[in-house]
Amino acid sequence: MNNIKPVITERTLELAKKNWYTFGVPLGKNKNELREFIEKTFKVNVLAVRTMTVKGKSRRSLRSRKMRQLPDWKKVIVLIKEGQKIDLFETGA
Numbered sequence: 001m002n003n004i005k006p007v008i009t010e011r012t013l014e015l016a017k018k019n020w021y022t023f024g025v026p027l028g029k030n031k032n033e034l035r036e037f038i039e040k041t042f043k044v045n046v047l048a049v050r051t052m053t054v055k056g057k058s059r060r061s062l063r064s065r066k067m068r069q070l071p072d073w074k075k076v077i078v079l080i081k082e083g084q085k086i087d088l089f090e091t092g093a
Contacts, residue, residue: 004025006021006023019080019085021080021089022076022077023078024075025076027053031049034078035049038078044080044086046078046081049078049079050078053073054074054075056070056072056073057069058070
């Protein structure tokens, strides 16, 4: 499952301060698989997992003026144990 990537926005950075971390993951994965993968990869204890399917947007190609559909993807938000953190979401302020 190499396709896991952090979702970095203003909102997710605010959630990260409260120990909620957001990732984009493949569509076929379930909550248990995601929990195990995040615990093993980042060496943290996951307390809760919330998932949602995000519909792909329509984009217009400039040269051919044709519309194309971007693929759907799954967003997962995990709550980790107090005192632990994931360094990908740290800001250097």
